[in-house]
Amino acid sequence: MTREILIEHINKVFVDKFELDPAILTPEKRIFEDLELDSLDIVDLVTGLQHTFGIPLRDNKELLQIRTLGDIYNLFEKIVQEHPELEEKLTKEQ
Amino acid sequence: MxxxxxxxxxxxxxxxxxxxxxxxxxxxxxxxxxxxxxxxxxxxxxxxxxxxxxxxxxxxxxxxxxxxxxxxxxxxxxxxxxxxxxxxxxxxxxxxxxxxxxxxxxxxxxxxxxxxxxxxxxxxxxxxxxxxxxxxxxxxxxxxxxxxxxxxxxxxxxxxxxxxxxxxxxxxxxxxxxxxxxxxxxxxxxxxxxxxxxxxxxxxxxxxxxxxxxxxxxxxxxxxxxxxxxxxxxxxxxxxxxxxxxxxxxxRGAKPLAEIIGYATSCTGAQISQSDSASIVRCMKLALEDAGLAPQEVDYVSAHATSTVAGDREEATAIRELFGDAVPVSSLKGQLGHTLGASGALETAVLLEMFSQGLILPNTNLTAPSEECAGLNLIRKPLERSPNIILKNCIAFGGVNATLIIKKI
Structure with missing residues (x-):
């Protein structure tokens, strides 16, 4: 699976949950400062990502460290490498 | 003061x-x-x-x-x-x-x-x-x-x-x-x-x-x-x-639309599903007292009246006891339905327009008042009259009553 497909899935969560314009979703954007999300939104972000990837994320410590959208892309690239079954699921759902 | x-x-x-x-x-x-x-x-x-x-x-x-x-x-x-x-x-x-x-x-x-x-x-x-x-x-x-x-x-x-x-x-x-x-x-x-x-x-x-x-x-x-x-x-x-x-x-140089001159709230302490005429009378009297008014000084009663058999009967009995048939009475719920928790404020907003338009809105779907609601001045057509003082009732589950009295400015 290409990084582009992964980004597409992650960005869809941001568009659906937070009504953000897809055009502004670039890796350097900071989640709180630039995308104007807050702690309540982060709960919804985790729920959305859980739903998209089909894996439990509520207690994922690394997810708590994210600062930018790029951090999320990198983290999920790693998660997909660790869970090869996700690749098929995400490619199918594209 | x-x-x-x-x-x-x-x-x-x-x-x-x-x-x-x-x-x-x-x-x-x-x-x-x-x-x-x-x-x-x-x-x-x-x-x-x-x-x-x-x-x-x-x-x-x-x-x-x-x-x-x-x-x-x-x-x-x-x-x-x-x-x-x-x-x-x-x-x-x-x-x-x-x-x-x-x-x-x-x-x-x-x-x-x-x-x-x-x-x-x-x-x-x-x-x-x-x-x-x-x-x-x-x-x-x-x-x-x-x-x-x-x-x-x-x-x-x-x-x-x-x-x-x-x-x-x-x-x-x-x-x-x-x-x-x-x-x-x-x-x-x-x-x-x-x-x-x-x-x-x-x-x-x-x-x-x-x-x-x-x-x-x-x-x-x-x-x-x-x-x-x-x-x-x-x-x-x-x-x-x-x-x-x-x-x-x-x-701040703003213009008032109306003055609140009286308010009271009370409950029956006896019934959770409805109020009763005695406690509604008491609530209206307390509001009139707060406003320093006699019942005959009220120009229009905006009733709670939701179209239930018991609720309308109790409120009508209370209004009749205090105002007789002298004061025009109507409920807006025939057209607007009962907007529940919003009804008091929504209907008060309409009362502000009655002040400015010089018109009192009537009851709707009132073909013939029931016997227990008779003896009130239940208006059935818009009344071209500029009210000076309006009394507004709300009655709720819990046996709760509230009465607000507002005055045209």
């Missing part, structure tokens, strides 16, 4: 218009908000004739509230937010004033959001509770309307929610009046909101209080004081009023 308290604006979200002027004109034109809701048939045990007076909000109006604020709003809070924004536009209050600590928000509803409460319950049933938004609870809690409005506008003064079902928003206005008399605030956004949902309709139906007479068209079912009344029609909406000290109004 007693502080004088005035109303300097009123924002409205209703099934018959998105301003108090639009709502008044729709009522004057005889339009009804009551319609069939076939989309709720399945949730209501297959009942094919579900009716409600629902607000239809265009998508762009919903989206006009920024997502950051909208995310914690159920329909009820959303209606209130739209009404609040209208009110800010009308009053011209600045951000500095709103965040001065001297402006508060007192607003309430019956249940926070029955729609969202049902959704949360279904999430438990469907084992998907943790798929819900983090804001779900904020949509449901009983003071959702108040904090959503305060948060959206940056209001940081008093925030209260006297949730008492159908008396909620009139109690909010009354509580605002009392807070201002105590000198706690200079201005309070006061009122309330409510929403209809199948669980609300079914709750009234369980109590045999929902109007369902098959012989009537949907718009004829709500018929306050009529001999053939058979129960209420649930409605929804919101209204927020700017309740302000006269001193503050003058200082």
């Amino acid at each position: 007693k502080q004088r308290v005035v109303i300097t604006g009123a924002g409205v979200t209703s099934a018959l218009g998105f301003s108090r002027q639009e709502l008044f004109q729709a009522l004057l034109a005889g339009r009804s908000a009551v319609k069939l809701r076939p989309d709720w048939t399945e949730q209501m045990q297959g009942n094919p004739r579900v009716v409600a007076a629902s607000v239809e909000l265009p998508e762009e109006q919903i989206k006009s509230i920024k997502r950051h604020y909208r995310r914690s709003m159920g329909p009820s809070s959303l209606f209130a937010a739209l009404a609040a924004r209208q009110l800010i536009a009308e009053t011209g209050l600045t951000q500095e004033e709103l965040s001065s600590g001297r402006i508060g928000c007192i607003a309430s509803s019956t249940l926070g959001s029955p729609t969202e409460t049902y959704a949360a319950a279904m999430a438990i049933v469907n084992n998907s509770f943790y798929d819900q938004s983090a804001c779900q609870f904020f949509k449901i809690v009983s003071h959702s309307t108040a904090f959503n409005v305060a948060n959206m506008l940056g209001i940081n003064g008093v925030q209260l929610s006297p949730c008492s079902a159908c008396a909620s928003s009139l109690q909010s206005i009354g509580l605002a009046y009392e807070q201002l008399l105590l000198g706690r605030q200079d201005l309070i956004l006061a009122g309330g909101s409510d929403e209809v949902a199948p669980i609300v309709l079914e709750s009234f139906r369980l109590l045999h209080a929902l109007g369902e007479e098959p012989g009537f068209a949907p718009e004829e079912i709500s018929r306050p004081f009529d001999a053939k009344r058979c129960g209420l029609v649930c409605g929804e909406g919101a209204a927020l009023l700017a309740v302000e000290t006269l001193e503050h109004t003058i200082a």
